[in-house]
Amino acid sequence: MRFLFKTDYNQDINLFPDNVARxxxxxxxxxxxxxxxxxxNFWLGEISYVLILAVVGIGLMLLVGYTGQVSLGHAAFLGIGAYTHAVLLKLGVPFVISVPAATLLSAFIGAVIGFPALRLTGIYLAIATLAFAFIIEQILIRWEDVTGGFAGFPVPRPEAFGVAITDDVPFYYxxxxxxxxxxxxxLNLLRTPTGRAFIAIRDSEIAAQSMGVNLARYKTLAFAISAGFTGFGGTLFAHKIGYLAxxxxxxxxxxxxxxxxVVGGLGSIHGAIYGAIFVGALPQMIAILRDYLPENIARQPGLEPGLFGVILVFFILFEPLGIYGRWLKVKLYFSLFPLYKKATFKRQKTYTKSERFR
Known part of the structure; x- marks a missing residue:
């Protein structure tokens, strides 16, 4: 078992804990x-999709995992980033300008949505963000002059130095x-006072406020940053699917x-990446599983959403720390073997934010 001895305050904010991690x-x-x-090229495309999900997952993790604000409307921010980027490309705006513009617009709308939702927590905040997602979906449908309505429109293929950015290898890189x-x-954001304020709000809003943390400011900022990350991922997602609807x-x-x-592991950047790998690989696993299931089950159209729901319930009940939490337990098990104690892995009761103050 390795022990990490800290002899400098800067070790607490290093990106890598030691040379082994590097x-x-x-x-x-x-x-x-x-x-x-x-x-x-097929596998490059699958990895590219996982990488896009990782970018979006990091944005959602900053809001849900580090600030404790639940959101069921991040598909709307993904759509805002994708549509803004594609429309700007259609208007002849260069790729290097349309991506930051779409990211900033997503962040601005995230701040606009986050400010009126300041007094909401838990399930009420989730419902509010869900309503926002429905509103954005209807705007995309009704604003036909810009979005094309139900028909949608193909995403332009930008080029750099004569090479199409959306080709398999350039797009992967x-x-x-x-x-x-x-x-x-x-990672650098989480090392700043802003990131520490996010974590303080997640752990206890009352304690954070008593320490001088401005709840309204940092909650709004968390929504804006999270939406910006998601909109940035949406610009890549638009090229991945090739056609927006x-x-x-x-x-x-x-x-x-x-x-x-949630499956990757709340409160961890690793968890966002592990979750992206899981969600990106699950459809392929389901497609393979269909070949071995009875025909009347394999043809059910709701098989994939049903499995998503079952997996989410399974992790909430049996592994609330997610895949990354399980990985930490496995590492600790082998580090302490054969001197580990069974009680080390005993799962303690956890509470939601609404139950914490009752």
């Missing part, structure tokens, strides 16, 4: 950079760079995004 993360980056040389950027921004940003997608951070 080695493994460096090896992972080398593997991801080399992936196009050994994988087929674009998604990889976006994910690395999102991770670095989120309102039904691509429905309530099911919002539930999948929430499932992603």
């Amino acid at each position: 080695f493994w993360y460096g090896l992972l980056m080398v593997a991801l950079i080399a992936a196009p040389f050994v994988l087929e 674009l998604c990889l760079g976006a994910t690395v950027l999102a991770v670095l921004v989120a 309102p039904d691509a940003f429905n309530i099911l997608l919002s539930i999948q995004l929430l499932l992603m951070v």
Whole structure:
């Protein structure tokens, strides 16, 4: 078992705890950079989709996992980013300008939505964000002059130096760079006073306010930053699906995004990435599973949403810390083996925010 001795205050804010972590993360980056040389285009597309989900998951994790504000409307921010980016490209705006513009617009709308929702918590906040998602979906349907209504429109294919950015390999590297950027921004944000204020609000709003944390300011800021990350992911998502239509940003997608951070592990950037891998791989696993199920079950149209719901309930009941929490337990088990204690892994009762103050 390795022990990490801290001899400097700066060790508390380092991105990597030690050289071992630097080695493994460096090896992972080398593997991801080399992936196009050994994988087929289909698998590059699947990994690109997972990377896009990771960017969106990091944004939702900052709101749900680190600030404690539940959202069921993040598919709306994803749609805002995707549609804004695609419309700007249609108008001839360069790619390097349309992406930041879509991100900033998503962040602005997130702040507008977050401010009136300041007094809401728990299930009431979830219902409010769900209503916002329905409103945005109707706007995308009714604003036909811009969005194309139900018919939608194809996403333009931008080029740089004569190469289409949306080709398999360039788009993969674009998604990889976006994910690395999102991770670095989120980690550095969490090391700032703003990030610490988010965590304080999540743990106890009363205690945070007594320490001088402005709840209205930081809750609104959390919504804005989370929406900005999601809108940024939406710009990549638009090129991934290639054709925008309102039904691509429905309530099911919002539930999948929430499932992603809950299953991955709340309160952890690792959890957002693990959740993205899980949600990105689950449809392929279900497609393979259909070949082995009875025909009358395999043809059921609601099989995938049903499995998503069952998995979410399973994790809430039996593994509330998610995949990353389970991974930490596995590491601790082998670190202490054979001297581990069974009580080490005993799950304690947890409470929702609404139950905490009763």
